[in-house]
Amino acid sequence: MEQTEVTVIGAGITGLSTAYWLKRKGVHVHVVETDNRVGGQIQTQRVKHYIFETGPSTGAVSTPEVAELMNDLAITSEGRCQLETAPDAAKRRLIWKGKRFYDLPSGLFSGITTPLFRFSDKLRILGEPWRKRGNNPNESIASLTVRRLGKSFLDYAVDPFISGVYAGNPDKLVVRFALPKLYALEQGYGSFIRGSIAKMKEPKTERDRLATKKVFSAQGGLSQITQAEADYIGKENISLGVKDVRINPEGNGWITTFIGADGQVQQLQSQWVITTCGAYNLPELLPFVDKKRMDDIAKLVYAPIIEVNVGMPDTFGGDYCAFGGLVPTKERQKLLGILFPSACFTQRAPKGGALFSFFLGGSKHPEMMEKSDDEIKDIVTEGLHAMLKFPLEAKPDFINISRHQYAIPQYEVDSEQRLSAVSSIERQYSGLIIGGNLQDGIGMGHRITQAANMVKRIIKPE
Ligand SMILES: Cc1cc2nc3c(=O)[nH]c(=O)nc-3n(C[C@H](O)[C@H](O)[C@H](O)COP(=O)(O)OP(=O)(O)OC[C@H]3O[C@@H](n4cnc5c(N)ncnc54)[C@H](O)[C@@H]3O)c2cc1C
Structure with a gap:
């Protein structure tokens, strides 16, 4: 032995x-x-001049x-x-609403002008520091978001974020377990805004500073x-x-x-x-x-995910300089979201081309796992034209489908x-x-x- x-x-x-x-x-x-x-779950593949991931695409230098x-x-x-860390230009997160993607606001001005959130919720956010602290240790992410920020923030920020990270359902995920840092902010400081400001002011050691929060992969x-x-x-x-x-x-x-x-x-x-x-x-x-x-x-319970990588030899002048786009449940689309890995990292696509990773399924749509490869290709091709606005004549170099029955624990x-x-x-x-x-x-x-x-x-x- x-x-x-x-x-x-x-x-x-x-x-x-x-x-x-x-x-x-x-x-x-x-x-x-x-x-x-x-x-x-990590598996990098190469096809022609593309490098793509069939599992996770990026991590965060979170610690x-x-x-x-x-x-x-x-x-x-x-x-x-x-x-390899993603450049600042690829920080943009897009959210689908109606017939196009909009930038998720990253500052005060874009927060006020964005069409993603209701005007009443934008005003409501000003009162967030004074809202009462929750007392249900098993509160769902959806309930916490509506209580502190308003329904449109749930629909057009948190729900798509949860789809992107957990492929999950914010009504079922419990904040304390699924987003413990957010839970700690509310419990510790009584408010996300007050808590975030206090955290920013906390002194950081040299070692703490290594956690840059940057999006990473490897060359x-x-x-x-x-x-x-x-x-x-x-x-x-x-x-x-x-x-x-x-x-x-x-x-x-x-x-x-x-x-x-x-x-x-x-x-x-x-x-x-x-x-x-x-x-x-x-x-x-x-x-x-x-x-x-x-x-x-x-x-x-694990949420299933289908990940489809699509290599496009030509971008036809489209602007795909972003981390990717997420699709809120409310929009009733078949896709959960699309990542733009070639905007984040080198060597992911040949010069002039782009790589996209489409995601389907998740805990809200496990039935997607039953779809045939041809049906999945049809959904992705539709997304390529209707969401990413590629002209009909644009043809991918390859489409690669990978299915994960036990993708993300809920x-x-x-x-x-x-x-x-x-x-x-x-x-x-x-x-x-x-x-x-x-x-x-x-x-x-x-x-x-x-x-x-x-x-x-x-x-x-x-
Ligand atoms: C499609 C998809 C997209 C994702 N996207 C991201 C992302 O963008 N960013 C991110 O941070 N995370 C993402 N994740 C999550 C990330 O992939 C995982 O957190 C991480 O890879 C899990 O690593 P692990 O080693 O814990 O588990 P695994 O990678 O699952 O490794 C467990 C290993 O145990 C082996 N095993 C199982 N049973 C036995 C046994 N009885 N004896 C011996 N070996 C056994 C399995 O074969 C497997 O190799 C994604 C996951 C999926 C599926």
Whole structure:
């Protein structure tokens, strides 16, 4: 039986970042992955002269840990993995209303003049600092937004934002779990506006300043990050393409049993086991956990997403210099939104061309997953002409469709039960850490930060 100090389950960004930092700190680690490649949801592809993502497109440098990981990877990969941040010109966020996209306001003047929000709500926002603090710990994002900002802000700012980030439903997502920083602003300062101003005035350390909030990828695409992590961890410490993974406590440690890619049963003995896979994978993986607590974890709902990348050789003079456009539910369109990756990063499209990523489905339209590829292509082609205003003669170089049944976890009202089940299992079984996107946030920045925090539980900071 092979021995290691830490077994990590899953070679997505959470598992790889955890294993990378552990190895950086001299800990012997082994990663076990059912897929036959690393990266998990992250997968960069190349077609002709385009580079596109079939999973996440961009992350945010939301915490110092993200910047620290990227800086460190640039060193250990000897420059092969380099951070790329989006230029300021690509900051614009567009929102669909009626028959065209409008800029989401970013300042006072555009906030007053935008046709996206009702005049009464624009006036209402002036009273936000004096509105009463909420007292329902399970308040939904929709309820909080209407209460503090007004219905048109829900319809034309928050609803499309939630579609873009969670592919979710603001009526169901609970603010405390899904947007904890926003919840803390209201609870801590009594107002988003007062809280944001106070936060801006707070002194920042050199390390805090690393969290630039900038939109990031890596030169050549996000797979450069996970590949650089895997290269550093080393092939010999990663088992890919395995089956029937089971973890069981034994003595003071853990035995992980699986069928390797060669069809042979293998076992790993370790002091620690960290899981980073989805909640739906855990019942099979952790057979020793009682049904009640496992049910509380595994009932986490994931929104499905279809992502369609479209390469256009010519922009026909269109202005696609923005992060992308989002479509409010109220507008009753088939698309959730469209990202413009070639405006954010280099090498995404050939000169004169552009790359677009269309999103469909989400928790409000799971039926989209049943559509055939031809039906999806028709919807996207319609969006290309009606929303992005490409002339009818414009023909894409390629259309690539990727379907994700378990794309984004929805932090709804049952999150309390899930989180308490996770901590009670971890308390009962020492050496087991249940990570992954079932808690601590859904974005890549959250995943990297969770990885760093899990490492601190194993190697206590001095
Ligand atoms: C279409 C789409 C678009 C997205 N867009 C963005 C975005 O723009 N920005 C952003 O920040 N985030 C985005 N996300 C979310 C982001 O992709 C995830 O937060 C992140 O990639 C999840 O990483 P992870 O390592 O936690 O999980 P995963 O990437 O899911 O990795 C988990 C790994 O565990 C493996 N596994 C499962 N079961 C087992 C088992 N029993 N044994 C061993 N291995 C197992 C899986 O095969 C997988 O490789 C998007 C997600 C999707 C699907």
